Amino acid sequence: MQVYLDNATTTRTADEVIEAMLPFFNEKYGLPSSEFGHSMGIDASDALEQSRKTIANYLNVKPNEIVFTSGETESNNLAVLGVARAKGKGHIITTSIERLSILNTCRHLETKGFEITYLPVDKHGLVSPDDLQSAIRDDTILVSVQHANPEIGTVQDIKAIGEICGEHNILFHTDASSSFGLEDLPMEHIDLATFTSHLIHGPKGIASLFVREDITIKPIFFGSNNEFGIRPGFENIPGIVGFAKAVTLLSKKYVEKMRKQRDHIINELTAIPHTYLNGHPEKRLCNNVNVSFSFIEGESVVLHLDMRGIATSTGSACSSPNLKGSYVLEAVGQDPEVSHGSLRLTLSRYTTDREIEYALKHIKDVVSKLREMSPFKDEDTFRKMAKEEHK
Amino acid sequence: MKYPYSKRVIEHFRHPHHMGRMKNPDAVGVAGNPVCGDVMYIYIKVKDNRIIDLKWETMGCAAAIATTSMLADLAIGKTLDEAEKLTKKEVADALEGLPPIKMHCSNLAADALRDAIKKYREKHEN
Numbered sequence A: 001m002q003v004y005l006d007n008a009t010t011t012r013t014a015d016e017v018i019e020a021m022l023p024f025f026n027e028k029y030g031l032p033s034s035e036f037g038h039s040m041g042i043d044a045s046d047a048l049e050q051s052r053k054t055i056a057n058y059l060n061v062k063p064n065e066i067v068f069t070s071g072e073t074e075s076n077n078l079a080v081l082g083v084a085r086a087k088g089k090g091h092i093i094t095t096s097i098e099r100l101s102i103l104n105t106c107r108h109l110e111t112k113g114f115e116i117t118y119l120p121v122d123k124h125g126l127v128s129p130d131d132l133q134s135a136i137r138d139d140t141i142l143v144s145v146q147h148a149n150p151e152i153g154t155v156q157d158i159k160a161i162g163e164i165c166g167e168h169n170i171l172f173h174t175d176a177s178s179s180f181g182l183e184d185l186p187m188e189h190i191d192l193a194t195f196t197s198h199l200i201h202g203p204k205g206i207a208s209l210f211v212r213e214d215i216t217i218k219p220i221f222f223g224s225n226n227e228f229g230i231r232p233g234f235e236n237i238p239g240i241v242g243f244a245k246a247v248t249l250l251s252k253k254y255v256e257k258m259r260k261q262r263d264h265i266i267n268e269l270t271a272i273p274h275t276y277l278n279g280h281p282e283k284r285l286c287n288n289v290n291v292s293f294s295f296i297e298g299e300s301v302v303l304h305l306d307m308r309g310i311a312t313s314t315g316s317a318c319s320s321p322n323l324k325g326s327y328v329l330e331a332v333g334q335d336p337e338v339s340h341g342s343l344r345l346t347l348s349r350y351t352t353d354r355e356i357e358y359a360l361k362h363i364k365d366v367v368s369k370l371r372e373m374s375p376f377k378d379e380d381t382f383r384k385m386a387k388e389e390h391k
Numbered sequence B: 001m002k003y004p005y006s007k008r009v010i011e012h013f014r015h016p017h018h019m020g021r022m023k024n025p026d027a028v029g030v031a032g033n034p035v036c037g038d039v040m041y042i043y044i045k046v047k048d049n050r051i052i053d054l055k056w057e058t059m060g061c062a063a064a065i066a067t068t069s070m071l072a073d074l075a076i077g078k079t080l081d082e083a084e085k086l087t088k089k090e091v092a093d094a095l096e097g098l099p100p101i102k103m104h105c106s107n108l109a110a111d112a113l114r115d116a117i118k119k120y121r122e123k124h125e126n
């Protein structure tokens, strides 16, 4: 049996989406042109604007507030750099658990004279609105806080954060790529937001940045005048059509299904002795499970599971190319041994109960097999030894 | 299969040899991996200066598990002097190689074994 439980990394493209995209490769392959150009170009323009409208309607925003980009990395870069370039200087507030496309953009801006505050999070991964309040300065130009964390699934209080930004007249960006279609977003409190296609069963290589109509950001690429002058370059029409199709397939009923499955998995896994849930117990994405098993290491768990057809991921240092444990688990104040034994399972609308039972059975088996192999059998020795190791 | 590991590594990872805790070992060696936080215990039984049995416990990645398992195969039957000289390269070669980034894991097994031998000698010298 093949069980894919890594849907926070990417999702399978829906068949309906592929079908909608196909004609745009070999039949309607034109690029958008002015209404005075040829029909193929006009067809492409129509498809582009229709798709933009579909996504805008879903979000309850205006079509001219949706800018298409090549992915969440570009959208996040465009949001932060675009505001920074428009303002020229100032202070930016973000959090320590953002995607690297936010964090590394901020680090880059630090070398250009901008000052950045990285807000801490509590042990569940939540940002405190009070911390935000006190970090705000006269020269703060932007706050960027993700809606939900891709690794531990914690969902932030975007309304509270947006209200604080609104009171101070500071632009607020949220990276909603992990939560899109899964959690409602109070758009009225947001100035910029990142949405991506490949996490909602749309194609890869296409995403969007919501930019509220009345704000100005500067492009980070230079070229033609596409996408309201914010994002030059020819539009990826098949991708855009597929993205919009994926949006039309979103449904609350999938959210309900995944939430039930998620709770079942969490109950089953945390019933294994010495197993702990990472992230927030309630304010959590409906498709995210992240647990840590004491006494064992995550890469071995992932490899064993993969050999049994189950795709999962871990925040263990051993599985990362630079041998560093997950920065998100570190930011929630976990000792390194916790990320070391972490396992993330993320669901999609296609995940079946049968697949989950199969995965649970094998996870339990692998954990007990690896624990048999482990020198540690009790928490005290384990934590003490782990501390010494990591000194 | 398209894993970064050799077939031998995968074999040892799936079906490790001499794994587990030993009752009444003559010495126990411990090594920890400061890079990623893995820990390994090696238990030995010695007779006439020769390792007649070895068992181990490891918390670590697939490479760490496979190298301990391989090391056990290599060390059993060797004299203490011979076993002491086992290098991480010998262990890695016997496994048909390790990904470069995982070479540090094979240190762990050889270090834990040397630690066990050292402790055995300390105990038996007087």
Ligand code: FES
Binding pocket: A317, A318, A319, B033, B036, B037, B038, B059, B060, B061, B062, B063, B064, B102, B105
């Ligand atoms: S034990 Fe951590 S990388 Fe091998």
